[in-house]
Amino acid sequence: MTPVRDGMAQEIRTFDAVLDPARGQGLLTALELMRTDAARGARLDFNLIQRWQQAVLATPGPPPLRSLPAFAKGGRERYGIAPDTRTRLDACLAQSTKDAPRPLPLTARAARAFLDVCFFHPFDDGNARSALLTLLFVLAREGVALDNVRLLRRVSFHADDPQDALILTRSIDLHLRETRRRTTHPTP
Template identity: 55%
Template sequence: MTTATDHLRIWLALRTQVPWHQARPVALPARRPARDGAVHDIRTHDHARSPHRAHSLLTALALARADAASGTPLTFATLSTWQRHVLDVPEAPFRRHPAYAKGGRERYGTGADLPALLEACLAEAAAEAVAGAEDSPLPLTARAARAYLDVCFFHPFDDGNARSAFLTLTYVLARAGVALEQVGPVRRIQRHADDPEGALALADLLAVLIGV
């Protein structure tokens, strides 16, 4: 009997091997964008799919940014609070069954250790870089990209995980006072759990978008 591939475990092994410190740096504070790219994308792309979907995501986006501004820790409970608005549901618990994405080409397994592993990964996104320190935490773009991919591949919810990943990325950037003028390249390009080059490329894409 062939054991099904677990792309989450592949990602967990790979994320420690990605040379995140090589991510393109950005100068902070970043310039103020001409428009709020997240809001614009939701009001166009998501609204075209469903006005209700767009309204729910805008509500969650505002909450994520408010949490970033107030210093609310990035935890699964925080993501779950946003996700209740995203999906318009009373509860958004951690999934209990294997999840699939990309037409079934990626499978994310289960395990009693997953909630704690996700908490640890989310906590890593909060560390701020210290200029000149040899053991400095990762650049903002690397932390935001990694957190985005963590949520994508943990796939913690039964639905709406791409939106949850987007909100997570937005939160990490907002903690540094950064907003993107355009987010389509982030939201529309598929990322793969077994692609370390693609993971670092996402961090570099964020650097480009911050500098646009």
């Protein structure tokens, strides 16, 4: 499904690029990398996200998996680190495909991948942007794009709250239905 407008690119241009033009450019570059990877059916894992994150943060090399505990939401959330963090992250991300054992519906898989990146918090910086790119990758890999992502970026979700996972899944589903509606019945 090709929406009437590119919701993520629009969001980057009207939000990220306004905050910081370099941030906007890095995210647009990462968006193109993500879409290319989705089109070729790439396997979602830390290495793939790390490549996008290099563009997001405009770093000279791939940003490493963080090595210390991380904190978010003003210190209210703490993300530990263990020797098997990367292995566990990759195992979780592998469940984002429709051919995974016991696959979930597409919107639930996209929400799960988003929350996995949030929960593992793999990088020192830019994890929310990485999580959104991951969500969009899961959709794009199955030929789905959204014409609006604003609420997905403006609402905060807690990775360890089962209700938030349901709310995020419903939100993605709503965004998808609205994109389909506007694609099928565009307003003049």
